[in-house]
Amino acid sequence: MDEGTRLSVSMSPQTQEERLGMKAVPYRKLVGKLLYLAVATRPDIAYVVGVLCRFVENPGEAHWNAAKRVLRYLKGTVDMSLACSGSSSPNSSQHSPTPIWVEIRTTAVLRVLSV
Secondary structure (H helix, E strand, C coil), X not given: CCCCCCCCHHHCCCCHHHHHHHHCCXXXXXXXXXXXXXXXXXXXXXXXXXXXXXXXXXCCHHHHHHHXXXXXXXXXXXXXXXXXXXXXXXXXXXXXXXXXXXXXXXXXXXXXXXX
């Protein structure tokens, strides 16, 4: 699957033969696991997982390839993390409580899908 490919319903299986071929693919299971990761530990994949969730009922080969691409992204960014600190922003008011600023320690951009 090429970077920037837009997933659509037209990529879903159209014939009974294609649907049967996709029955053996664990797409729903993979998307469920990706959804857990997006909610619990990896907010950087939340958007793309939301897009993949749209096709759980009738996924096609392109949808499966997009889900596998997310796995490759995760494998390549295992050492990336979120860092929280109690420091305040230079623009914050002295009277407000100190906010917690979250810095994403990555410059990697998830370009799996663009919808």
